[in-house]
Amino acid sequence: MATTTLTPAATNSRSALYEWLTTTDHKKIGILYIVNSFVFFFIGGVFALGVRTELAQPGLQFFNDQTYNELFSMHGTIMIFLFVIPMLAGFGNYVVPLQIGAPDMAFPRINALSLWMLPLAGILLLLGFVTGGTAAAGWTSYAPLSENRPLSAVGHGQDLWILALVLIGTSSILGAINFLVTIFKMRAPGMTLFRMPILVWTVLVTAVLVLMATPVITSVLIMLFIDRNYGGSFFDPIARGGDAILYQNIFWFYSHPAVYVMVLPAMGMISEILPVFSRKPLFGYKAFIFATAAIGALGFSVWAHHMFTTGAVYLPFFSIMTFLIAVPTGVKMFNWVFTLWRGQLMLKTPLLFALGFLSMFLIGGIDGAMSASVPVDFALHDTYWVVSHLHYVLFGGSVFGIMAGLYYWFPKMTGKMMNETVGKAQFVLMFIGFNLTFFPMHELGLAGMPRRIADYSSTAGWNDLNLLATIGGFTIAASMTLLLWNLAISLRSGAPAGDDPWEGNTLEWATSSPPPPYNFDHLPEIRSERPLFDLRHGRTAEH
Amino acid sequence: MSSSPRSRSARPAIFALAIVALIVGVSLLLLAVGVNVLHIGDTFVAGLFPPVAVTQQGAKIRDLYTIVFLIAVAIFVVVEALIIWSVVRYRRKPGDDTLPPQTHGNNIAEFVWTIVPTLIVIFMFFVSWDTLNAVDTSAADAQTTKITAQAGQFQWQFDYIGPDGKTVVYTEFLPLVSQGGGMMVPAGRTVQLSLVSHDVIHAFYVPQFLFKRDVIPGRTNQFDFTVDAADAGQTFRGQCAELCGSGHSIMLFEVKALAPADFDKWLADKAAAATASPAPAPSGSPGSSSAPAPSGNPGASSAPAPSQGATGPTLQVTASGIQYVEKTLTAPANTPFQIVFDNQDPGTPHNVSIHKDSPTGEEVFKGEVFPGVAKKTYDVPALAAGTYGYVCTVHPTMTGTLTVQ
Amino acid sequence: MAMTTETQATLPVEHSPLAGMPHDTHGGISNPVLGMLLFITSEVMFFGGLFAAYFSIRANASQWPPTNVETGQPFSLAILPFVGPATILLILSSFTCQYAVLAIRRDDRTRFLRAMTITVVLGIIFLLAQVTDYSLLGAEGLTLSSGTYGTTYFTLTGFHGAHVFGGVIMLSVVLYRGMVGQFSSRHYDAVEAASLYWHFVDVVWILLFSLLYLLPGKTAAT
DSSP: OOHHHHSOOOOTTSOHHHHHHTOOOHHHHHHHHHHHHHHHHHHHHHHHHHHHHHHTSSSOSSOOHHHHHHHHHHHHHIIIIIIIHHHHHHHHHHHHHHHTTOSSOSSHHHHHHHHHHHHHHHHHHHHGGGTTOBOOSTTTTOTTTTSSSTTSOOSSHHHHHHHHHHHHHHHHHHHHHHHHHHHHHOOOTTOOGGGSOHHHHHHHHHHHHHHHHHHHHHHHHHHHHHHHHHOOOSSOHHHHSOOHHHHHHHHHHHHHHHHHHHHHHHHHHHHHHHHHHHTSOOTTHHHHHHHHHHHHHHGGGOGGGGOGGGTOSOHHHHHHHHHHHHHHHHHHHHHHHHHHTTSOBOOOHHHHHHHHHHHHHHHHHHHHHHHTSHHHHHHHTTBHHHHHHHHHHIIIIIIHHHHHHHHHHHHHHHSBOOOHHHHHHHHHHHHHHHHHHHHHHHHHHHTTOBTTOSOOOTTSSOHHHHHHHHHHHHHHHHHHHHHHHHHHHHHHHOOBOOSOTTOOSSGGGGSOSSOOTTSOSOOOOOOSSOHHHHHHHOOOOOO | OOOOOOOTTOOHHHHHHHHHHHHHHHHHHHHHTTOOHHHHHHHHHHHTSOOOOSBHHHHHHHHHHHHHHHHHHHHHHHHHHHHHHHHHHTBOOTTOOOOOOOOOOOHHHHHHHHHHHHHHHHHHHHHHHHHHHHHSOOOOOTTOEEEEEEEETTEEEEEEEOTTSSOEEEEEOOOOGGGTOOEEEETTSEEEEEEEESSSOEEEEEGGGTEEEEEOBTSOEEEEEEBOGGGTTOEEEEEEOSOOSTTGGGOEEEEEEEOHHHHHHHHHHHHHHHHHSOSSSSSOTTTSSSOSOSTTOTTTTTOOOOOSOOOSOEEEEEEOSSSBSOOEEEEOTTOOEEEEEEEOSBTOEEOOEEEESSTTSOEEEEOOOEEBSEEEEEEEOOOOSEEEEEEOSSOTTOEEEEEEO | OOOHHHHHHHSOGGGOTTTTOOOOOOSSOOHHHHHHHHHHHHHHHHHHHHHHHHHHHHHHOSSBSOBOTTTSSBOOOOOTTTHHHHHHHHHHHHHHHHHHHHHHHTTOHHHHHHHHHHHHHHHHHHHHHHHHHHHHHHHHTOOTTSHHHHHHHHHHHHHHHHHHHHHHHHHHHHHHHHHTTOOBTTBOHHHHHHHHHHHHHHHHHHHHHIIIIISOOBOOOO
8 A cells, every 4th residue: 555655656747846745755844844834933933023012112002912912822832833843843854764874754654644734733723813813821821711711712713722732733743653663663774772863862752752741732632622612621610610720730741841842852953063063972972862861751740840839739849850850951061062172163053053052041941940949930930031931942942953953954955055154144143132032031020020911011110121122032033034035045056065064973964965765875884873974084982 | 165264363362352352342332322331230230130028938039049040140150151162262273174082971070960960959959948938838826917819800809807817807999009909918917818719810929029829710829928017108019920811911909018007007997997888899988999089180089979969861881791781871061970880790890980081091080899799879970071981990901982962 | 554664565676765775674563563552652641631630620529429410419320231231342342353463463364354343343332332321321411511520521431432433443444454355464564553552442441431430439528
């Protein structure tokens, strides 16, 4: 039944568009993932600009409260579920089979199915705008605010949100199964587990997290759907005797591991880029892998640190676990820094973004450890300080990592280099804009500004910092136009990349750019995690 | 991809000097155009700390924050310095193609940077736990003032519990001091606050307490706080901190600290007035909620002047589901008239207040706030012809238009 | 499902795009079976979420089963005449399913087809019994919207039923492919995978049955 998948059939007669729409090639699917994610990145970014514009000055100038709530709910949902997670899955799709020397993913057609669920989900989500309002209860959609009750989520928007998230979740689960089988079963000869590139390891741990956590959010979404549409009584304590905290417990059981789903592959990408551009191996390869696994395991025991102020969780346990998860993260940070140490740093755009990741994720991580302190969290929870923290992790971490990965693998994907000058300009602008937007939010939160408010009093003392953050937001937007421009000029007239423009370490650089269908004509011998380095320089001692 | 061979002598020192020069230059430039850089620096540093706490518990949290924050800054500075140093020092010099030493790792180093952070976070955990035990306990005694804050979309009300610990002796429906309401607390005495929600999750948050606690339907949360005696007379702003719907940003309240004697007298007066007035509203007409002049609006406090027999028509207004059923009203000009206000939201306080031009305009009449289900009649003084907006003082999203002609 | 490993066998070696690519083929579990095991892991977590909700609601209730406001009596569930027999049939079907796997391993296609047919029929009987039971409960006033008890009962058993339905479809496809002769002792990954899924569905039902029907309730402490 599967012969059609793999026969290099007579495709000449079919159009390129048809070819892309029906492809089961992991490379094309990976690129489609990335393109789709960028589309939603820009949609979510426009919503973010709407939020920042409204908050620039006290008073409601552009939106009313309800529209504002829809904007930030859609911003959060899109950025998390339709940008960061699929974007990283896209890079994984493109790079993982290449890095382990496999011809494709284990289940190519399921791979295509995972991909095409995403735009469908995105359309469902946004359909809310034409059916009387989207979901407006935040990306967390806490019950009972997300219940079908007066002054809460009465329209279809919330149901569409649920359907979209279930679709995305299914796509993620299928993707995770695909990654796991591919990594376990399709490695090239010699590619033992402890010779796999770090990106493959992080994708592996991520896939385990997705596999274990995503079904749990599916269950809570379905319960919410039953509550809303079939008179169920899971989460509405007033009307029907349910439990509002139950929703949060199940939701965060998924959504905290989801944070690691959103950042581990970015860490993996950084861990590919730093060694190549310092011309050194990653410092502490195995320690890094164990740290990744530890983060994955501990990630399941910290969910209630999102619920310290509910008065309904056992505080010391979740506090100590949250503190402890900082340790493997710290180990990684030191491994990265000592990879740079005594290296020979080529300050190309991918390395700049990777360094941006290190500096910004450092702040986000330290913020996380600070708020693990329960009494401190009493003060900071649900304020702009938390907004700042999560953006330092997910923008300062994941997005900087994604940009680094894009500049790093673009030559492999297209056969053309991206423009260095524009790339560096984008980095500088994005770095400045990011800090201008999100650093002031620390201070706003400490000064007492709660998150998710459409308006604030002009006498609360939050005016200047909000204006600053809005200016920063538009600076980020400007940096993104530079990215688009760079993509356009590089696709049209970028310098030819050759097989291995960066002197890479891993197998993807051993094939042509872009690689042929089924990836490799022959593979080099694999005797370490850096087969291409060994090929160029001979093998260096393990320790 | 190979960069053009530019200045070969760019050494780290020069690089660092250039950055310092840039910072100094920009600062001088800003000074020159009249921006007080030092002041901005001060504000920036002060902004990295929470406000000075006004409760004993908050002060402990602030001390803890300072410890945690300083550790965080120390870690940040060390790691960031390592990153910057590595980048500056180990940049690839043009033309230098020697392979750097291929260090794969170092077990001692890995051990050290696993153990040291572990010790640091365990230390942070224990100081946090210590503080948690100090701030998150109940030390209620006979002296303790008991208050229940009831949150609903989108207002706060405060029930003051009598000495028996059960009876509500007085209910304050208006959340802001400027409206004549707010939550009064005795400075220097422990307050035990219970939190009750009727609809969705809210959160009680006063930034100067450095504390918040969720208000969850189906579950009563409780916490204690003690405002410092020295802060008597001050008002602290508070706000719902958990997204609760389209009125989340307007769900404000204020806490005012009174000297204990003043507080006792205030509560006794309110309780007496409440028992004197007929049910269900705990306040008499002109006395309590509506009278204390909202910032000198002409006619605002002149409101209900007990019925000297209005000559105009009687208008019907119904509130249901945090909405007025009647969105438009018409009244004759220059004639006093009556509004029969039917509040059908159980337990939710509403009123009708009339403002010039629009619901946010100048207030010309304010009806008494009372919880449903109940009905009251307001005597509205004569109004000049024109368009007015009416709004619920508690719920600024409840609005309608009154045409006087 | 597209299974690349299967394809390798059907393509002439020199035409296979995978021909030049030796793989980590030493050993073990095939891709479809590993994929199914991982899928079952995710299903376990899905039911884990539903079970967690059930336990949480049950633990918070003062009385379980709660009182039916219409009758004034606590809700109750009857094992007979439908649920008990259906449970036995479902457990039995797991054995017939495994028997089918063993048969195809021995290349005994007749027994394989026979056992697989019985499995599918038993699955369908289970579903019919569940539908009948639902309509009886509905007549007694227990529905999805009758409080926490009805909501959890119908959500848990409903999702299990949906999985049984999915399993029946899967087994039917396997049966069809068996009838047209696609399986042999060298090639039965899909049978193995479908059978694993069916066992999983069975185990979930045993848990559900124990929880909903056998675990004693609690009365209100007044």
